Amino acid sequence: MSATHEVFNQVTPLVGGNLYTGNQALQAALKFNALGLDTAPLAQLGQLAGSAEMQRHARLANVHTPELRTHDRFGHRIDEVEFHPSYHALMGAATQAGLHGTPYAAEEQASGHAHVRRGAAFMLFTELEPSILCPISMTYAVTPALRDNPAIHRDWAPRLTSRAYAPGVKLWRDKPGVTMGMGMTEKQGGSDVRANTTQAVPDGHDDWGARYRLTGHKWFFSAPMCDAFLVLAQAPGGLSCFFLPRVLPDGTRNVLRIQRLKDKLGNKANASSEVEFDGTTAWLVGEEGRGVPQILAMGTMTRLDCALGTSGLMRQALSQALHHTAQRQAFGKRLAEQPLMQNVLADLALESEAATALALRLARAFDRQQDEHERLMARVLTPIAKFWICKRGAAMAQEAMECLGGNGYVEEGGEGVLARIYREMPVNSIWEGAGNIMALDLLRALRKGDVAAALAQELAPARGQHAALDRLVDTLPTRVDGGTDEAGARTLARDVALGVQAALLAQTAPAVVFGAFCASRVAQPHDVFGTLPSGVDMDALIARAMPA
The missing domain is CATH 2.40.110.20 (Butyryl-CoA Dehydrogenase, subunit A; domain 2)
Incomplete structure (x- = not known):
């Protein structure tokens, strides 16, 4: 019996690439925030996270979800959760990469870049599989809090910073x-x-x-x-x-x-x-x-992870869209050669790079808490980054899925990476305080010091480089210095986020990236992806973002 048709014009899986060496935006942000950092471990993690073996573990851990065992076969209460072996493989890889309490180890602290290094690694691992990182993130957040009970900290800290993973209910x-x-x-x-x-x-x-x-x-x-x-x-x-x-x-x-x-x-x-x-x-x-103060201190760390994690998911969504459209043919040429698709892809690339820049800038603030400016930036930028990056993440995931059409919407045996990303996006916006909580937290942060002066220092490197950005920056001092009420807190969070992202891109990215970001997001409202103004070099933006 003969086959009715031949399968062609289908895309190969995005597998085997190095998630670090293929990410120019991440490398640029690291160079800016942690000059001199040894990036060899990140390249190794990028290779591991992009491998077929680890992608298989990610798929299986999501298909074979955890199961609750309240009692053993004899009726004894045990209250245990059973996981698929792939979950444990992923947890082992994450702890080996030092994504949990490792930044608080003495040797990591001595580097001066513990939180930036860990932040970049967290983003890379999120591209592979985000949901197992919940216990990893919480371990990261609570480790310093234990210092308020010196005896417990003495006993537990060495194991919380260890790179060993040991599942099971044991002493x-x-x-x-x-x-x-x-x-x-x-x-x-x-x-x-x-x-x-x-x-x-x-x-x-x-x-x-x-x-x-x-x-x-x-x-x-x-x-x-x-x-x-x-x-x-x-x-x-x-x-x-x-x-x-x-x-x-x-x-x-x-x-x-x-x-x-x-x-x-x-x-x-x-x-x-x-x-x-x-x-x-x-x-x-x-x-x-x-x-409550104890929890707020821990919440600051997990909110950093919400921004980092969403940035990682945005990068993977972008990579999937770029990979697919570079191969798929429609209307006589590759999707990536169609003008409208180029506009969408270039716009997604801008969003991803801006998120990466802001998330790692926030991580740098945690590495420099002895500096008053950095302490204030950590307090102010945490709710801003979590609010804005997480809000943008869900919209970006949907747009990236549309680049794949129906193929992006389908989860065949758990292999629908974009569908998994899309379902994952809302959790970082909701967990550890949804949008309104973040906006209110920003208003509280504005009372902690001279925020107007600190923001002026942060935005100064971009002064005079784009007229629309200058106009936005000029409005901020009055608004952050008591001129914003609760009803306007979300608008302020958005505008500060855009200003800081633009200033960071002015220092870390090519001029085409900075100019396109300001033209599409600062000079005009950005209500839908694929609306970059004419004159933007979309080919350059796409080429910079293309995964390995």
């Missing part, structure tokens, strides 16, 4: 490496963590300090198979932060009842859960009543 001292999670939100409060009702009752003191018994619940408790968690509960002195291990120092299991796993839009490889505490043992971190 911390029996594992070469550990991970940590967080549990803040409850049904009745959501982002309003002050509304938490979980109660913490004092239960004496031991080697780890003040011990408590917790009773209550957490509505979103991500990565419940971590070795320990920082959680919020109401102590006699007010809302406080507690360290809650899965296994107690005597080797017995702590009381952590996993009620169910969340059925989420995306983030499929990661287990997010609802849990209950029933006399659960935990230790105070910091002081009673200081839980």
Whole structure:
């Protein structure tokens, strides 16, 4: 029996390339933010993340999602989550790359670029598989918070910064490496963590300090198979932060009842859960009543990861669109040769490079916290970067998917990379504070110092290079110095983000990139991709963004 047709004009998979060496925007941002950084490990990670083997693990970890095992076969309560082996392979690769607590190790700190290096690596790994990075990101965020309980920090820090991955419910001292999670939100409060009702009752003191018994619940408790968690509960002195291990120092299991796993839009490889505490043992971190400041400090780090992660997803979406349109034929020539498609691709390239520049600039601020300007930039740019990059990410993923047409919408055996990216995009915008929370956080940050002067310093390198940018910059001092109310906070976040992105591109990218960004986003509203004005050298923008 003969075949009815021949399969042709289909695109080869984007596999085998080096995600680092093929990313000019990332290399430029690294050179600007971490001059002298040894990038050889990033090139190695880029090769690994682009490999067929790791892409297969990413697919399988999303197809074979986590499963909850509340009891063993004999009826004993175990509260464990079972993962596909590919999940563990990805977790092992992420910890080996130092994406969790490693930046706080002494040798990393000595480099002066620990957070930028880790930020770039986090972006590269996100291109491969983002959802397993949830416990990695939380381990990164909570590691410095443990310093407020010196005894716990002494015991746990070496394993939190270790590059070893050791799954399973075991005593911390029996594992070469550990991970940590967080549990803040409850049904009745959501982002309003002050509304938490979980109660913490004092239960004496031991080697780890003040011990408590917790009773209550957490509505979103991500990565419940971590070795320990920082959680919020109401102590006699007010809302406080507690360290809650899965296994107690005597080797017995702590009381952590996993009620169910969340059925989420995306983030499929990661287990997010609802849990209950029933006399659960935990230790105070910091002081009673200081839980919210503790959480805000950790939230700053995870919000950085939201910006970094979305930037990585944007880059992969762009790469998929460029790869597809360079091969696919339509209407007599390659899609990438069609003028309208060129406009879309060039526009996507601008968005991706601007996101990369802003995210790594923010990471640099965390490497230089001894500098007052950098401390202020970390405080101000964190809500701005999370708000703007994450908002742009979802729209960009949709546009990149359209470049592939129906092929982009299909998930055949989990191989639909763009469909997976599209489902993943909203989580970084929602997690750790949605858009309104970020806008309000920006208003609070404006009261922390002379933000107008700090922004003027940040934007100064681009002064006089584009008239529209100068006009935007001229409006900012009054607006950041008490001239913006709550209703205008989102607009201010957008405008500061655009100004800072433009100033960064003026210093890190070719003139064609800076000019096109200002012309398409600063001089006019950017309401849809593929609307670059005439005169923009789209071929140059596409060539710069093309993956290896």
